[in-house]
Amino acid sequence: GENVEQHPSTLSVQEGDSAVIKCTYSDSASNYFPWYKQELGKRPQLIIDIRSNVGEKKDQRIAVTLNKTAKHFSLHITETQPEDSAVYFCAAIFSGGYNKLIFGAGTRLAVHP
Amino acid sequence: SAVISQKPSRDICQRGTSLTIQCQVDSQVTMMFWYRQQPGQSLTLIATANQGSEATYESGFVIDKFPISRPNLTFSTLTVSNMSPEDSSIYLCSVVGAGGQFFGPGTRLTVL
Numbered sequence: 001g002e003n004v005e006q007h008p009s010t011l012s013v014q015e016g017d018s019a020v021i022k023c024t025y026s027d028s029a030s031n032y033f034p035w036y037k038q039e040l041g042k043r044p045q046l047i048i049d050i051r052s053n054v055g056e057k058k059d060q061r062i063a064v065t066l067n068k069t070a071k072h073f074s075l076h077i078t079e080t081q082p083e084d085s086a087v088y089f090c091a092a093i094f095s096g097g098y099n100k101l102i103f104g105a106g107t108r109l110a111v112h113p
Numbered sequence: 114s115a116v117i118s119q120k121p122s123r124d125i126c127q128r129g130t131s132l133t134i135q136c137q138v139d140s141q142v143t144m145m146f147w148y149r150q151q152p153g154q155s156l157t158l159i160a161t162a163n164q165g166s167e168a169t170y171e172s173g174f175v176i177d178k179f180p181i182s183r184p185n186l187t188f189s190t191l192t193v194s195n196m197s198p199e200d201s202s203i204y205l206c207s208v209v210g211a212g213g214q215f216f217g218p219g220t221r222l223t224v225l
Contacts, residue, residue, distance in 0.1 A: 034213055034214065042218075043205065043216045043217065043218050043219055044156065044205075044216050045216075046212075046213045046214065046215060049213055089155060089156065099144070099209075100146065100158055100161060100171075101146075101158070101207075101214055102158065103155045103156045103157075104155065105154075105155045106154075106155050
């Protein structure tokens with residue numbers, strides 16, 4: 001079935017450390033993998049995405065890697081800052097007539113000064 | 114990215130009543146979706162709002178409970194019918210635009 005698993009559910013790091021969040025997906029035909037950041041009381045914000053024709057994409061302190069063979073992708077945040085504290089959601093697009101995004105359960109990241 | 118607005122931003126309703134949520138986009142979009150986010154949870158897709166035809170519902174969601182309209186490429190409504198406290202949640206519309214999929218600000222619904 002359509003499924004995206006996300007780990008860990010919570011992550012606590014010290015300011016300046018790196019944070020890694022991992023997701024696996026079930027549909028081998030999935031070809032688009034966005035990541036969203038949701039601050040308390042706000043809407044999810046798209047922060048980075050990757051398509052299946054590339055293995056890695058970087059935007060300043062954030063990067064996403066994709067392993068299509070293993071059907072998993074990861075979000076990497078370097079030099080974390082307190083403002084990175086939020087809930088992060090991975091997602092994968094599922095085909096089958098029309099494209100729809102299915103979300104992972106979310107990771108609550110806390111960055112401590 | 115497209116500017117997405119929703120009305121109302123929040124509401125408190127009595128059980129058994131219905132609420133219609135509006136989603137307006139500042140540009141024409143082909144793909145528009147409705148999601149639900151229960152407190153502390155992830156986003157669950159309710160349905161895809163199809164312009165000019167019936168919405169496509171996900172497993173566990175039915176048209177009688179969540180009727181959806183999509184009269185044009187910039188507007189959609191989601192109705193939560195015959196509400197119960199279990200329907201208390203945030204409802205978000207979402208559109209696919211240039212650069213990815215984006216979310217509206219959400220409607221926080223509390224059912225007493």
